[in-house]
Amino acid sequence: MGITESMLKRVGLGANKPSGDQPVTFWSKNRGWLLLAVTGALFAAYPFLPFMTDYWIDVAFFVGVYALLGLSLNIVLGEVGLFDLGHTAFYAVGAYVTAILNTTLHVPIIVLLPLSALVAAGFAYLVTSPVIHLKGDYLCIVTIGIGEIVRLTMTNNPFNLTGGPNGINGIGGPNLFGLAINSSTQFYFYTWIIIGIIIFCLVRLQHSRIGRAWNYIREDETAAEASGVDVRSYKLLAFVLGAALAGVAGNIYASKQMSVSPQSFTFIESSLLFCIVLLGGLGSIPGCILGAAVVVVFPEVFRQFASYRLLFFGLALMLMMIFRPGGIWPRKREGTGLDGLGIRGLPKKDEDLIPLGKPDPSILKPASRAVVRGVKLPPVTVAMDEGMLLQTHGATLKFGGLTAVNNFDLNVRTGKITSLIGPNGAGKTTLFNMITGIYKPTSGQIDFLGRDITGLKPHTIVSYGIARTFQNIRLFPSLTCIENIMSGPHCHARSGTWAAVMHTIAEVREERDIVATAAYRLDQVGLWKYRNELAKNLPYGKQRYLEIARALATAPHLLILDEPSSGLNDKESEDLMVLLQALVKEGFTLLLIEHHMQVVMGISDCIAVMDMGQKIAEGLPKDVYNNQRVIEAYLGKEDD
Amino acid sequence: MRKAVSVLLVCMLAAVLFLSGCAKKTGTTGPIQIALQAPITGDYAYEGQMAKQSVEVAVEMINKAGGVLGRQIEVTVVDDASTPKDSAIAAQKAVSMKVVAVIGSYGSSVTEPAADIYEKNKMVSVGYGCTAVRLTMDKQRNYFFRTCGRDDxxxxxxxxxxxxxxxxxxxxxxxxxxxxxxxxxxxxxxxxxxxxxxxxxxxxxxxxxxxxxxxxxxxxxxxxxxxxxxxxxxxxxxxxxxxxxxxxxxxxxxxxxxxxxxxxxxxxxxxxxxxxxxxxxxxEPLVIDVTTTLAGQFRDLYQQKFNTLPDSPWPVYAADALYAIVGAIGKANSTDADTIATTLHTNMTGVEGITGPLLFTAQGDREDVHQVMYEVAANGKLVLHKP
Incomplete structure (x- = not known):
């Protein structure tokens, strides 16, 4: 498959795989190419259409600028789901860097194009890194603040740099190796060619582990972290890349207008960008361009209605949101098949992928854990008891005055099933959250595989080899099943932004490994036929299996399952027990929280009992079953 | 249903696009087309609306007096929403309408990109509320003028x-x-x-x-x-x-x-x-404090049409921009942009506007802008100072 065609397919333009009896026609085979050619030809011909005036070419130019801004905000808002209502700040930084350096030091505009992007990106890193942990509305308020601070700073003319409310004028135009860009048509082509290049990169990024990681965060931040995604870094990366694109837009804008002033970077402008992304469809690249077209062209069309112009514009926006709530062109994930993942060199038949993903059994040997696919773990520093995989020593967690877990020693034996039971509210999940890094213990130590993992970040702990599922299932609802599981191998892959854009050999191989691993685990839990379904459309029981498969795909030593059988009927519980025993046979170590006594007694090798945050019993199932304190904890004390 | 609505929307869009394509162009006969670029919407919509009304009044006055070169004047409004981006698009719109000259705009940083576009397309534009010194002093513009005074x-x-x-x-x-x-x-x-x-x-x-x-x-x-x-x-x-x-x-x-x-x-x-x-x-004086004869006529007609008077000095300068353009066309006996620009620069003696004589420097600034001294009265309002 050609590069372009596979890209088109990924944005939803390409032909679907001819299934079964559907005949392969010239049209179905080359649909992607034809559409691309027609779009390209339309764009190239636009300025030369009869009756075309500079006015409409300029309108198309501004559609380009706003499309670029929309794409840049789409990374932050659409891909990662961070509410950024101050995106104009980065646009302003790009424009002002261009204006200041061009008018004072006479740096050529074309040199300032990457420089504006860099400065805007650096600025974004500086201002967002202290606030990136904020969620939802809180981050939204902070970004509004950032936008306003930048605009006010420009207005206040610090060090006589920004020219105050009147801004800076006399900015030159770009000069491409002797070809000066100054007419409307030249600017039109200049801008749209840049956008074309950026879209090419963005589509590749969207379909790499980076794009997927962003989507995991958008869908469920906690689950993303628990699957090994470094949430903080990926959020920062999104802001930095988004700001860089906004910086490029600022540079283009400044050189076209030949002047900049704070009036161009108001809060309204930020909300307009928000509007573009929502109108087009979150995370959709063609959607952004259409959204920009609507936002720029509509007010132009209504220009002759003078004061009613914005009224019509608002009305049109409302109608669109009513009739297409998901956006004009939402990104479609289901229905594109595995081709939609944009991974090169997959086998012709999807099924052939499954055996490719069969893991090398040696990765489950503790000794080989030191390096999993190039990820180095720190050297062994802690001596653990013989045969133990995980041990907590005096693990304690206090929430204010409440001690949720008190001085708990948990021992998990390699290759066995350990169960943690106890009445509701005993602190079992809290202990799990300490082991997996969601909570930091108040005191105590947690050792795993000879390393002290106390207080490490969840995504780091995942890469050490502890995976988990959640009591209330946490999937990535709007992603397909295969994409859900592809989050597992994420933490063992290394390819960065550059590799994803360039499709380096290592990156392509890594991607293939990721999808193959996912395919193998999906098949293992019996969900292969649902691979292209959205996770939220699966029935409840199957969602449990999907979550287990996702955890398995991280190649863990220890699999922590929080009430895996809750919500399952007896038949399903039995199936689950069969699966869990098969996993132990494969070499995994299991730690369960479970209320279903049939499951607990049936498969556990060792049981620890917790009540009021303390360990009250530990041992073989039959011993625990008859332990007086355990019975008391569950049933209450008999009256004397 | 959805399909029907989308089809309807597309049809509406197409119709409006078609209509907007039919711009009126100035030929050798028929009305002389002039554009007013003003913030009809946005932050300074109030100023823009008043400018529009003032220009309407001036058009009526000029046309009643016989127009210029025996032709009537027609003014089309292009909205710049008081943002630099919209200003650039509005200016292109005016250029594509092939008008003879443009009145506009209000606000210096909004006028700046528009003035660049008019300059590039050799179209005369006369600003009415843009007072930043640098508009005329930072670079030489041959087609840009203003009827309002500079900040200084x-x-x-x-x-x-x-x-x-x-x-x-x-x-x-x-x-x-x-x-x-x-x-x-x-x-x-x-x-x-x-x-x-x-x-x-x-x-x-x-x-x-x-x-x-x-x-x-x-x-x-x-x-x-x-x-x-x-x-x-x-x-x-x-x-x-x-x-x-x-x-x-x-x-x-x-x-x-x-x-x-x-x-x-x-x-x-x-x-x-x-x-x-x-x-x-x-x-700058409010129109109520201007003593020329034209001002008197302007006030009467404005009052009659809109039942109020502009409460900011700037809209009157928009009307004066029209007077300057029309005066130049009359003196030059031509609607050619270069001739109008030369006339505005050098040959405006005797052309009167609402706020007085309309003479311009080589940079396009108004010479000797009429200003007044106001005094804070006992009730805190501003009244003309009587020395």
Missing amino acids: AQGLFFAKYAVETMGAKRIGIMHDNSTFGKGVAEEAKKALQPYIDAKKCEIVYYDAITPGEKDFSAAVTKLGATKPDVWYFTGYYPEAGLLIRQARDAGLTCPFIGGNAAVNEDFVKIAGLDVAKGALTTE
Whole structure:
């Protein structure tokens, strides 16, 4: 498959795989190419259409600028789901860097194009890194603040740099190796060619582990972290890349207008960008361009209605949101098949992928854990008891005055099933959250595989080899099943932004490994036929299996399952027990929280009992079953 | 249903697109097309609407008087929403409409990109509310003019008024080092030079204060020691209010004259009415205070059409921009842009607008902009100063 065609397919333009009896026609085979050619030809011909005036070419130019801004905000808002209502700040930084350096030091505009992007990106890193942990509305308020601070700073003319409310004028135009860009048509082509290049990169990024990681965060931040995604870094990366694109837009804008002033970077402008992304469809690249077209062209069309112009514009926006709530062109994930993942060199038949993903059994040997696919773990520093995989020593967690877990020693034996039971509210999940890094213990130590993992970040702990599922299932609802599981191998892959854009050999191989691993685990839990379904459309029981498969795909030593059988009927519980025993046979170590006594007694090798945050019993199932304190904890004390 | 709505939307869009494509062009007969670029929507919509109404009134006046070259005038409005981006698109729109000339716009940073586009397309544009000095001084534009004064024009008016009308001998000038404030102060100083050479007056104080400070007693004491006859402050109202209060408390009684950023309702609030009363300010006149015959006709017609009068000075300059364009077309006997521009630059003697003669410098600035001295009346409102 050609590069372009596979890209088109990924944005939803390409032909679907001819299934079964559907005949392969010239049209179905080359649909992607034809559409691309027609779009390209339309764009190239636009300025030369009869009756075309500079006015409409300029309108198309501004559609380009706003499309670029929309794409840049789409990374932050659409891909990662961070509410950024101050995106104009980065646009302003790009424009002002261009204006200041061009008018004072006479740096050529074309040199300032990457420089504006860099400065805007650096600025974004500086201002967002202290606030990136904020969620939802809180981050939204902070970004509004950032936008306003930048605009006010420009207005206040610090060090006589920004020219105050009147801004800076006399900015030159770009000069491409002797070809000066100054007419409307030249600017039109200049801008749209840049956008074309950026879209090419963005589509590749969207379909790499980076794009997927962003989507995991958008869908469920906690689950993303628990699957090994470094949430903080990926959020920062999104802001930095988004700001860089906004910086490029600022540079283009400044050189076209030949002047900049704070009036161009108001809060309204930020909300307009928000509007573009929502109108087009979150995370959709063609959607952004259409959204920009609507936002720029509509007010132009209504220009002759003078004061009613914005009224019509608002009305049109409302109608669109009513009739297409998901956006004009939402990104479609289901229905594109595995081709939609944009991974090169997959086998012709999807099924052939499954055996490719069969893991090398040696990765489950503790000794080989030191390096999993190039990820180095720190050297062994802690001596653990013989045969133990995980041990907590005096693990304690206090929430204010409440001690949720008190001085708990948990021992998990390699290759066995350990169960943690106890009445509701005993602190079992809290202990799990300490082991997996969601909570930091108040005191105590947690050792795993000879390393002290106390207080490490969840995504780091995942890469050490502890995976988990959640009591209330946490999937990535709007992603397909295969994409859900592809989050597992994420933490063992290394390819960065550059590799994803360039499709380096290592990156392509890594991607293939990721999808193959996912395919193998999906098949293992019996969900292969649902691979292209959205996770939220699966029935409840199957969602449990999907979550287990996702955890398995991280190649863990220890699999922590929080009430895996809750919500399952007896038949399903039995199936689950069969699966869990098969996993132990494969070499995994299991730690369960479970209320279903049939499951607990049936498969556990060792049981620890917790009540009021303390360990009250530990041992073989039959011993625990008859332990007086355990019975008391569950049933209450008999009256004397 | 959905399909029907989408089809309907597309049809509507197509219809509107078609309609907007049918721009009226100026031929050799029929009405002369002129565009008004103004903020009809957005932050300064109020100003834009008044400019539109003022130009409508001027069109009616001109057409009633027979138009120009025997043809009528027709004005189309293009909205720039008071943002630089919309301004650039609006300017392209006006260019694509192939109008003879453009009136516009309000706001300097909005006018800047539009003026560049008009310049590139060799189209005459006459600004009416853009007062930044750099619009005409930073680069030479051959097709850009303005009927409003530059930010620093009031400095000139102050000099003339203080010496000739008020008879001041010892003059104190205070600014705040901002681009605007310093510009006005410098201009005043420059305009006073001929009087100083003629030994009619002297500048006894020329210094800056720091904006944002609260205690100006040092500056006020220093100023008071020079015993000035008038005191001109060219900065903004927050400092102006505090300055006059502290000066009066210190016993300094000479007349206070503020620039047009210094005296407004907030100035009166900060200073207190007892102190603010009698403070003077150099400003562009409201149309109600303009004494030309055209102004009288303009007021009558405006009142008749809209039952009110513009309460800002700028819309009248928009009407004057039309008078300037029409006057130039008449004098040049042509609608060719180059000829109009040359006429505007060199040959406008005898062309009168609502605010007086419409003459332009080589940079396109209006010569001798009509300004007036306002005084804070006992009720805190501004009234014309009667010396």
